[in-house]
Amino acid sequence: MSKYVSGVVGFIEDDHKLLAAAKKTYAAGYREFDTISPFPIHGMDAAMGLGRSAIPWVTFFAGLTGCSFGLWFTWWTSAVNYPVNVGGKPFMSLPAFIPILFELTILFGALSSVGAMFILNGLPKVKPPVIDPDLTCSKFALFIPETETGYSPEKAESHLKSIGATDIRRVAEF
Amino acid sequence: MLGRSKLVLGDKSFKDVTEDICEPLEKLPGKPWLMMFGAAKTTLLFYFGVLFYIAYTGMGTMGVSHPIMWGTDIVTFVFWVGIGHAGTLISAILFLFRQKWRTGIARAAEAMTVFAVMTAGIFPLMHTGRPWLAFWLFPYPNQRGPLWVNFRSPLLWDVFAVSTYATVSIVFWYVGLIPDFATVRDRAKNTLRKNIYGALSMGWRGTNRNWRHYEMVYLLLAGLSTPLVLSVHTIVSFDFAVANLPGWHTTIFPPYFIAGAIFSGFAMVVTLMTLVRIGFPQIKDYITLDHLEVMNKIIMTTGMMVGYAYGSEFFIAWYSGVEFEKFAFVNRAFGPMGWSYWIMVSCNVISPQVFWFKKFRRSIPVMFVVSIIVNIGMWFERFVITMSLHRDFLPANWAVFHFKFADVGVLVGSFGMFFTLFLLFLRAFPMVSMSEVKPCLEVGRDGGGHHE
Numbered sequence: 001m002s003k004y005v006s007g008v009v010g011f012i013e014d015d016h017k018l019l020a021a022a023k024k025t026y027a028a029g030y031r032e033f034d035t036i037s038p039f040p041i042h043g044m045d046a047a048m049g050l051g052r053s054a055i056p057w058v059t060f061f062a063g064l065t066g067c068s069f070g071l072w073f074t075w076w077t078s079a080v081n082y083p084v085n086v087g088g089k090p091f092m093s094l095p096a097f098i099p100i101l102f103e104l105t106i107l108f109g110a111l112s113s114v115g116a117m118f119i120l121n122g123l124p125k126v127k128p129p130v131i132d133p134d135l136t137c138s139k140f141a142l143f144i145p146e147t148e149t150g151y152s153p154e155k156a157e158s159h160l161k162s163i164g165a166t167d168i169r170r171v172a173e174f
Numbered sequence: 175m176l177g178r179s180k181l182v183l184g185d186k187s188f189k190d191v192t193e194d195i196c197e198p199l200e201k202l203p204g205k206p207w208l209m210m211f212g213a214a215k216t217t218l219l220f221y222f223g224v225l226f227y228i229a230y231t232g233m234g235t236m237g238v239s240h241p242i243m244w245g246t247d248i249v250t251f252v253f254w255v256g257i258g259h260a261g262t263l264i265s266a267i268l269f270l271f272r273q274k275w276r277t278g279i280a281r282a283a284e285a286m287t288v289f290a291v292m293t294a295g296i297f298p299l300m301h302t303g304r305p306w307l308a309f310w311l312f313p314y315p316n317q318r319g320p321l322w323v324n325f326r327s328p329l330l331w332d333v334f335a336v337s338t339y340a341t342v343s344i345v346f347w348y349v350g351l352i353p354d355f356a357t358v359r360d361r362a363k364n365t366l367r368k369n370i371y372g373a374l375s376m377g378w379r380g381t382n383r384n385w386r387h388y389e390m391v392y393l394l395l396a397g398l399s400t401p402l403v404l405s406v407h408t409i410v411s412f413d414f415a416v417a418n419l420p421g422w423h424t425t426i427f428p429p430y431f432i433a434g435a436i437f438s439g440f441a442m443v444v445t446l447m448t449l450v451r452i453g454f455p456q457i458k459d460y461i462t463l464d465h466l467e468v469m470n471k472i473i474m475t476t477g478m479m480v481g482y483a484y485g486s487e488f489f490i491a492w493y494s495g496v497e498f499e500k501f502a503f504v505n506r507a508f509g510p511m512g513w514s515y516w517i518m519v520s521c522n523v524i525s526p527q528v529f530w531f532k533k534f535r536r537s538i539p540v541m542f543v544v545s546i547i548v549n550i551g552m553w554f555e556r557f558v559i560t561m562s563l564h565r566d567f568l569p570a571n572w573a574v575f576h577f578k579f580a581d582v583g584v585l586v587g588s589f590g591m592f593f594t595l596f597l598l599f600l601r602a603f604p605m606v607s608m609s610e611v612k613p614c615l616e617v618g619r620d621g622g623g624h625h626e
Binding site for chain 1: 187188189192313319320321322323324325326330331334335338341342345346349353356357359360361372373376377378379380381382383384385386387388389390391394395398399401402405409412608609610612613
């Protein structure tokens, strides 16, 4: 993810047309292409043939880890390492430890999910090449990288023209 | 078929949205902002002074004395934590319910959450009397045994709940800001600005392969924040409810506290949004009267929920047949500190009733005044609850609470801290989530609703 690639980019008028263009591009056999938009577009994952993000698994196992760690830690500190008699309550007072377990479940789950998102997205990127500053504001584009099987700039350009791209540019690195 | 009302007024294009929302970041501040910031910052400096005075002299500077060993510190702590809850409700719970109207107000409401929790955090630390030893609240290996913290104590649950809440709220807020920081970066004219917002945006470029994971993590954070926010005020209420004290030891506390938190939080959102609309007129198209009206409805609903809780508490006190329980409640309303009970009832139960009328629900001056009255009432609600201490089991121990300078000083000063942070936020961060508003521009256009 850290290395940038060259390719061809085509600008498309709006989000609905970009969705249709992505479907056509997928149907034409492209697999490595990407769309760029100022906001997430509903249905784009399916149009690009991408499955469901794997992050929920990270959340689940991180939450489980947080909960187990909380259970072990409250037990070890309160009943094993330095047991203190508090009001005659049992050293292992599980019901009283539930809030701690709960908060640690949420904390581990949330932080790990965000960490996983950063890793999967290759963030942070230091000064990444930007094709057009308006792509985070009002423009939409479809990018075909050189890593695509059987890639040639001319073929990519003619494909982008066929799906209705208004402005087609060759990009040295993205 | 009824048409949907527009979420964003003025038939904006994507470009217009960016222009409107980035404008406050790219222009020198106007007079209203400077005046408010001057006032807030002065109050903040006063706050630092009062905090130093308390920490240097000792807890005796506040009105805590036997038998009222919990004074306004806990009152103001619960007050600020409660205010934070509306932000999470808007950003997480309304997100899970797919309420698109949340997009206009979510960012500012989340900022309010983060700052309110930061403000709240100061109070328990001050109340320890030795705030420089506050790290003792966390379980860390130490040379005293190691002596661990007492995990059976509600006050320790609070440490975990509030610190988790603060962490997750900040992360949730920041994740939401990433695409907008990228927008600001790509508009930046000078290098310094480009570098700062570039670093904040983490190099976000808006590719769908990134949006895919981003949207999933946003959904997960909303799903995690929802039980979290409910747990936080539940645990805050446990600070009281787990104690064996008449008036505190009740099962109604968690839902009652959560309703109260949402109530006061929405009131604070309304206060802030009316001010933001005056300071930044272009925001009127994003935070519309419809938004404010919906929030006023929520204020009225939750106001009646807390009203119901007040009545229910009294009923259960009578129905339980416990003499001490009955006395605690009669004393709350008719004892020497009954004045605070009636301030609470009139502010929280009676004042929001004006929102039965559409005219008042949509009137900026009315909602501004009511939202402030509600927050005064909610501060007094926590005061009334805490003051159950003033007449305990032995009449020889009875006393009334006397406010001291520091009690009022920290309360006033805390507003300085909150408003300073919020005003800086308005100028440094996009105050409306551009990447969330842009897909909602079509809602309500051409009479019908665009829905995918």
